[in-house]
Amino acid sequence: MSADLSQFFQVFFEESAEHLAEMERILLSIDPHAPDEEELHAVFRAAHSIKGGAATFGFSDMTSTTHTLESLLDRVRHHELGLTAEMVDAFLETKDAIAMLLAGHRDQAPVDLAVVESACGKLRSIEGGSLAAVQIVGTAAVEPDAGSVATGEKEYRILFRPPADLFIRGVRVEPLFEELASLGELSITAQVAVPEDFATYEPEQCCLSWEMVLNSTSSLEELYDIFMFVADEDEIEIQVIEPALKQAAVPSCGLEPSEQKHTSKAAEAPPTLESPGRRLYDRDETAPNAFGRRPADGTEATSIRVGVSKVDQLINQMGELVITQAMLAQTAQQFDPVLYESLHRGMALLQRNTRDLQESVMSIRMMPISFIFSRFPRLVHDLAAKLGKQAELKLVGETTELDKGLIEKLADPLTHLVRNSLDHGIESPEERRLAGKQPGGTITLRAAQTGGRIVIEVIDDGAGLNRSRILQKALENGLSVSDEMADEEVWQLIFAPGFSTAEKVTDVSGRGVGMDVVMKNVQALGGRVSISSESGKGSRVLVSLPLTLAILDGLSVRVGDEIFIVPLNSIIESLQPQPDDINTVSGNTTVRVRGEYLPLLRLSEVYRIREAEERPEHAVVMIVDAEGEQVALLVDELLNQHQVVIKSLEKNYRKVDGTAGATIMGDGHVALILDVGDLVHLWRKGL
Amino acid sequence: MFCRLGMVPVNMILTRSLCMVQKAGNQTMTDYQEDSMKTELTGVATNLSGDWTMSGISNQVPLLMAISSGIGGGIPQTNRLVVDCSGIKQIDMSGLQLLYVWVQCLQIKGLRAELVNLSDCMRSTVQKVGLHQFLGPSQDTVIS
Numbered sequence: 125m126s127a128d129l130s131q132f133f134q135v136f137f138e139e140s141a142e143h144l145a146e147m148e149r150i151l152l153s154i155d156p157h158a159p160d161e162e163e164l165h166a167v168f169r170a171a172h173s174i175k176g177g178a179a180t181f182g183f184s185d186m187t188s189t190t191h192t193l194e195s196l197l198d199r200v201r202h203h204e205l206g207l208t209a210e211m212v213d214a215f216l217e218t219k220d221a222i223a224m225l226l227a228g229h230r231d232q233a234p235v236d237l238a239v240v241e242s243a244c245g246k247l248r249s250i251e252g253g254s255l256a257a258v259q260i261v262g263t264a265a266v267e268p269d270a271g272s273v274a275t276g277e278k279e280y281r282i283l284f285r286p287p288a289d290l291f292i293r294g295v296r297v298e299p300l301f302e303e304l305a306s307l308g309e310l311s312i313t314a315q316v317a318v319p320e321d322f323a324t325y326e327p328e329q330c331c332l333s334w335e336m337v338l339n340s341t342s343s344l345e346e347l348y349d350i351f352m353f354v355a356d357e358d359e360i361e362i363q364v365i366e367p368a369l370k371q372a373a374v375p376s377c378g379l380e381p382s383e384q385k386h387t388s389k390a391a392e393a394p395p396t397l398e399s400p401g402r403r404l405y406d407r408d409e410t411a412p413n414a415f416g417r418r419p420a421d422g423t424e425a426t427s428i429r430v431g432v433s434k435v436d437q438l439i440n441q442m443g444e445l446v447i448t449q450a451m452l453a454q455t456a457q458q459f460d461p462v463l464y465e466s467l468h469r470g471m472a473l474l475q476r477n478t479r480d481l482q483e484s485v486m487s488i489r490m491m492p493i494s495f496i497f498s499r500f501p502r503l504v505h506d507l508a509a510k511l512g513k514q515a516e517l518k519l520v521g522e523t524t525e526l527d528k529g530l531i532e533k534l535a536d537p538l539t540h541l542v543r544n545s546l547d548h549g550i551e552s553p554e555e556r557r558l559a560g561k562q563p564g565g566t567i568t569l570r571a572a573q574t575g576g577r578i579v580i581e582v583i584d585d586g587a588g589l590n591r592s593r594i595l596q597k598a599l600e601n602g603l604s605v606s607d608e609m610a611d612e613e614v615w616q617l618i619f620a621p622g623f624s625t626a627e628k629v630t631d632v633s634g635r636g637v638g639m640d641v642v643m644k645n646v647q648a649l650g651g652r653v654s655i656s657s658e659s660g661k662g663s664r665v666l667v668s669l670p671l672t673l674a675i676l677d678g679l680s681v682r683v684g685d686e687i688f689i690v691p692l693n694s695i696i697e698s699l700q701p702q703p704d705d706i707n708t709v710s711g712n713t714t715v716r717v718r719g720e721y722l723p724l725l726r727l728s729e730v731y732r733i734r735e736a737e738e739r740p741e742h743a744v745v746m747i748v749d750a751e752g753e754q755v756a757l758l759v760d761e762l763l764n765q766h767q768v769v770i771k772s773l774e775k776n777y778r779k780v781d782g783t784a785g786a787t788i789m790g791d792g793h794v795a796l797i798l799d800v801g802d803l804v805h806l807w808r809k810g811l
Numbered sequence: 812m813f814c815r816l817g818m819v820p821v822n823m824i825l826t827r828s829l830c831m832v833q834k835a836g837n838q839t840m841t842d843y844q845e846d847s848m849k850t851e852l853t854g855v856a857t858n859l860s861g862d863w864t865m866s867g868i869s870n871q872v873p874l875l876m877a878i879s880s881g882i883g884g885g886i887p888q889t890n891r892l893v894v895d896c897s898g899i900k901q902i903d904m905s906g907l908q909l910l911y912v913w914v915q916c917l918q919i920k921g922l923r924a925e926l927v928n929l930s931d932c933m934r935s936t937v938q939k940v941g942l943h944q945f946l947g948p949s950q951d952t953v954i955s
Contacts, residue, residue, distance in 0.1 A: 291865050291905040298904075298939055312941030316908060322879055322916035327868045327909050334941055 135429060136177045137230045140186075143170040144223050145498055151216055152501040156209045164201040167215070171197055174222065176353040179299045185240070186225045187303055192244045193218045195346070196251045211250055216502070218243040277308070280347060282336040283361040286354065290330035295354045297334075303350050308340030337365075432528065435488050442485045443675060443769035447788050449478045450766060454790035479767060482675055489529070493571045493580070494522035496535050500542050500569060507546050514564035515550050517542075521571035526578045530669055533649055534580070537642040541582040541665050542567060544639070549586030549663055559660060561585070577801075580667045589615055589657040597623065615655040619643040650784055652801060668801065670784060676770060678797060680763040680789070681746070683727045684736035687795040688759070689768050689787060694800040696747040696754065698762060703741045715745055715756040722747065722756040725807050730782060736760055750804040757800075766790075770797060782806045860898025863906030871906075875913045879920070890923050897928035907942055 147170040150163045171194045178186035193215065199205045221243040228235035282304075286297070304310050317331040338347070344362055351360045456464075456471045497519045504517040526534075550556075550565035557563055568583040591614055598605045598617045605617065617623060621640040646653050651669035678689035705716040706724075713724040724745070728736030737743040737760045746757040768787035773780050773796075782803035783796045857878055861867060894914075899906075914924045929937065937943055 291903075294865070296904070298936065301939055301941075312939075314941035316911050316915070318912050318915040318919075320919070322876060322913060325872070325909075325912055325916075327872050327905060328865065330905070330908065331912070332904070332908055336941075 133181065133230075136181055137226060138429065140174045140177060140226050141223075143174050144219055144226070146170050147219050148216065148502050149498055151212055151219070152505055154207070154212065156207045156212055159200075159207045161201070164197070164207070168194065168197045168201050172349065172352075176349075179303050179350065180296065180353050182296060182299045183225070183229055184299065184302055184306075185235075186222060186229070187299065188306055189218065189222055189225060189240055189244055191303070191306075192247050193222070194349075195342075196247050198343075198346070199251065205251075214243065214246040214250055218247060277339055277341050279365040280336075280338045280340065280344070281363045281365050282338060282347065283333070284336070284351065284355065285333040285359050285361075286330055287356075287359060288329045288331070290332075290354070291328055297354070300350055300354065301336075304336065304338055304347070307342045307346070308338055310336060310338045312336045430488075435528075438485055439489065439675075442482055446478060446482060446675060446767050446769050447790075449474055450790035451792070452790075482767065486675060489527050490525040491528050491531050492522060493524045493526060493531065493578075494519075495531055496538055497522050497569055497571070499535070499539075503539065503542060504546060504567060507543060508550075511547060512552060513546065513550050514553050515546055516564055516566050518566060518568040519570075520568060524571040524573055524578065526669065530578070530649055533645060534667075534669070537645045537667065538569075538580065538582070540639070540642045541667075542569070545582055545584040545586065545663070545665075549584035549588075551587050555587075559587075574668075578669045580669070581664055582667075583662065583664045585662040588659045588661055588663050589618070589655070591659070594618060611657070612654075615657060618655070619653070650799065652805075670799075676768060676797070677765070678768050678787075679765050680795060681744075681759040682761040682763055683731070683759050684733040686731070686733050687763065687789065687793065688727065689766065689795050689797040690746060690748065690757070691784070691797070691800070692765065694748045694750070694798075696749055698744055698746045700743075701740050701745050706740050713740070715740065717747060717756070720754075722754050724756045724758055725804065726758045728758070730803065730807055748800045750801045753804065755800070755804050768795075768797060856893040856895060858895045858898050859910075861900060863899050863902035863909070865903060865905045868905050868909050871909060875909070879913070879917060890921060892917065892922055892924040894924050894926045895928050896926050896933060897930070899930065899933060902933050902936065904940060907937065907940065911942060 147167050150167050150170075154160065154163050154167075171190050175187055175190035175194055178184075178190060196205070196211070197215070200207050200211065205211075221240040224233070224235055225240060227233040286295070290297070301310070301312060313335045315333045315335065317333075319325050319331075340347075344364060347362050348360065453471055453475060456467055459467055461468050500519070501517055504515055508515040545567050550567065551559065551561075553563035556565065566585050568581070570581045570583065572579055591611065594614055594617055595605050595607065595609075598620070601620065601623060603617060603620060605614075619639045619642075623639065643653050646667055646669070649669055651667055654666045654668075655663065656666075657663040677692040679692055679695060681688050681690055699717070701715050701717075707714050707716065707721065709721075713726075714721040715724050716722075724740060726736075726738075727733065728738075737758075740758055743758055743760050744762055746759060746762075748755055748757050766787075766789075770785040771787060773783065773786050776786075780796060782799060782805075784799040784802075785797050786794050787797055789795050859871075861871070863871060902910075910926070914926070917924050
C-alpha cells in the first residue's frame with residue numbers, strides 16, 4: 125500500500141481555501157464589541173483545521189503561522205482577552221498570509237515571508253501585550269513560584285501510543301514532533317515492541333510508541349490539539365509534571381528493553397491528570413474528513429470531490445447522447461405510430477430519461493454565485509479604509525446558481541466593477557454630507573436568473589457618471605463624440621481601451637485598463653455589459669450572461685431555407701399578425717400586440733436570407749425578451765422544440781454576430797442558436 | 812534462489828580494513844533483486860539499498876531474514892555486523908522500525924549490528940523521531 129500523502133494535497137488545498145474563506149466571511153461580519161460566541165468558535169475551528177492538515181502534510185510554515193493565529197483566537201474565545209478591532213485586522217492579515225503560503229505550496233506562487241512575519245508579529249505583539257497585562261493581575265493575586273510564573277513555562281510528559289495501523293493510514297509523525305519542538309525544548313524517546321522472532325514481524329504494523337518531555341509555555345489543550353488528527357484520546361496522554369515530581373518523571377536516557385517497558389508501564393506510570401478531552405466540535409470536525417484518520421463505523425460522507433475534467437467529460441458525453449437521441453427521434457418519426465407503437469413509446473421514454481439525466485448532469489456544474497460574492501465584503505472593507513470612505517456592501521441573490529466555468533471567469537470583471545464603484549462612484553463622507561446624503565454609501569451586488577440568462581448588477585448610490593467629463597475625455601482621446609449623443613451611448617465610451625476620467629492614477633484605478641477588460645471578459649463568456657447612471661444618485665452596471673455553456677432548450681424556426689434555434693426561455697409568445705396590426709413608422713415596421721407597438725425584426729434582413737417570407741401576415745411573429753425589452757421576431761415557420769447542445773462557433777468556425785453558437789440537429793444539419801439580446805444590438809446597429 | 816553465504820572469519824573483519832572486508836566479500840556477493848531495490852551481502856558487511864518506505868518494505872523483509880539466517884549460521888563466533896545504509900534511497904517510519912526490529916532480533920541472537928553511512932536525511936529523521944539511541948555509535952563510519 126502506498127503511503128504517498130501527495131495524492132491528498134489537492135483535497136487539503138481546497139478545504140483550506142474554504143476554511144480561509146469562511147474565516148474571512150465571519151471576521152468581516154463580526155462585531156468586535158459584542159462578538160458572537162459561535163462565530164469565534166467557528167473561526168478557531170477553521171484555523172485549527174488548517175493547522176492540523178498542514179501539520180499532517182508537512183507544511184511547517186503554514187502550521188506555525190496558523191498556530192500563532194490559533195493561540196490568540198483560543199484566548200479570545202475563552203474570554204481571556206477581549207476582541208478588538210485591531211485583533212480582527214490582525215486576524216485578517218494573518219488569514220491573507222496563510223492564503224499566500226497555501227498558494228505557495230499549491231501553485232508554487234512566490235511567498236513574501238516578510239508579510240507572513242509581519243502578520244505573526246502583530247499577533248504576537250497583541251498577545252504579548254495582553255499576556256503581560258494578565259500576568260500583572262495574576263501576580264498580585266497569586267504567590268509567584270520560582271520563576272515559572274514569570275515565564276509561564278511548564279514541563280509536560282507526553283506519552284504517544286499510536287495505533288497499529290498508523291503506517292497504513294499514511295500518517296507522518298515527523299511534522300507532529302517538529303510542531304512540538306517549535307513550542308519549546310523537546311526530548312523524544314521512541315520505544316519499539318520487538319517480536320521474539322523476526323519471522324513473525326509484520327512490517328506494516330506500527331509497534332512504536334513515544335515518550336516525550338516538553339518544556340513549553342503552551343497550554344495542555346494546545347498540545348492535545350497537535351495530536352488531534354492522528355490520535356484518539358486513549359492513544360495520547362499528556363501530564364503536567366509538578367516541580368516536585370520532575371526528577372522522578374523525566375525518562376532516563378538509557379532505556380529499558382522495550383518489552384519490559386510495555387509490561388511495567390501501566391503500574392509505574394504516575395497518575396494521569398484528567399484529560400480535558402476534545403470538545404464536541406472537534407469530534408464533529410475531525411471524525412469523518414480528517415486527513416489520515418480512520419472513518420468511524422457507519423459514517424457516510426455526504427459529498428465527494430470530483431475533478432472538473434471528469435464533470436466536463438460527463439457533460440460532453442451527455443451532449444453527444446442528446447444529439448443521438450434527437451437523431452433517433454427524427455428517424456423514428458418516419459415509422460407509423462400505430463404499427464410501431466412500442467418503438468414510439470420507447471422513444472418517448474428515452475427522451476424523458478435523457479432530459480432528466482441532462483438536468484442532473486448539468487446541475488453538477490452549477491454553483492451559487494456566493495462563491496464570487498463572498499470575496500467582496502473584504503475587498504470593500506479594505507478599499508474603503510484605504511480611500512477614507514464609508515461604504516456598505518449589500519449582497520442580493522447569493523444563492524443564484526450559474527455554471528462553474530462562468531463563475532471562475534466572472535470574478536475578475538466583477539472585482540473591477542466593485543472597485544470602480546467604490547473608487548469613482550461612492551463619494552467621500554464630506555462630499556456626501558454636502559450633497560445631503562448619508563456619509564456612508566451603499567454598493568449593491570445583485571444576481572438573479574432572468575429567462576435564460578443570469579443578470580448581475582453592481583449598483584452604487586454615489587455621484588453617478590459625469591457626462592460632460594466623459595465627453596471631454598473622449599474628445600481628448602480622439603474619439604468621435606457629440607453633445608447630442610444619448611446617455612447610453614456616452615456611458616458606452618468608458619469601455620473604450622485606455623479610457624479613464626480619473627484625475628490621478630492610483631493603485632486602485634485610474635489607469636484606464638479596467639472597463640475595456642471587463643467588457644472583453646464578459647463578451648468572451650457570451651455576455652453583455654450595460655450601464656445606466658443618474659448624476660448625483662448613482663450608477664448601475666448590468667452584466668448579463670448565458671445561464672450555462674452547454675445545453676439549452678430551444679425552438680427551431682425556419683427562415684427561408686435556414687433553420688435557427690431560439691432559446692425557449694427568451695420566447696414570450698408566438699402569433700400570426702393581422703394586416704391591420706402591421707404599421708410602418710419612420711421606415712421601421714412595428715407590430716401591434718394587445719395595444720402595444722413592438723419593433724419588428726426580420727431575421728431574413730439581418731442574415732440576408734433569400735426567399736424568406738416578407739409579409740408578416742403570412743409568416744409568424746415571435747415575441748421575444750431581449751434583456752427586458754420586447755421585440756417581435758419575424759420567421760417563416762415554427763418547427764419543433766429541441767434540447768440542443770451548444771457547440772462553439774468560435775472554436776470551429778468564427779464568431780457569428782447575434783448567435784450564441786451552433787448545434788447539430790437530429791438530421792445532421794447545423795443550425796445557428798440565436799442570442800436574442802445580441803441580435804437586437806446587431807439589428808439596431810444596422811438600422 | 813538465495814545462496815548460502817561464505818563468510819569471512821571474524822578475526823579478519825575485526826583486524827583488517829573495511830576495504831579488505833569488501834574485497835573478501837566480493838567473492839560471495841549475491842544480488843537478490845534488480846538494482847532499483849536490492850540488499851546485497853558483502854562478506855559480513857551488508858549493504859542496504861532501495862526503497863525503505865511503506866511501499867517498499869515488504870520487499871526488504873525476506874532479504875533481511877536471509878541475512879539474519881545466513882550470518883547466524885555462517886559465523887557463530889562473530890558478534891559484529893556492519894550495515895552500510897548509503898544505498899537507502901528513501902526511508903520512513905515503517906522502514907526505520909523495520910531496521911530497528913531487525914537489529915534487535917540480531918542482538919537477541921548475539922550479533923551486534925552497526926549502522927553506518929546514514930544519509931543526512933535519514934540521520935535527521937532518526938534523531939527527530941527519537942530512535943537515535945538504537946542505531947549504534949558508529950554512524951559516521953565510512954566504508955570505502
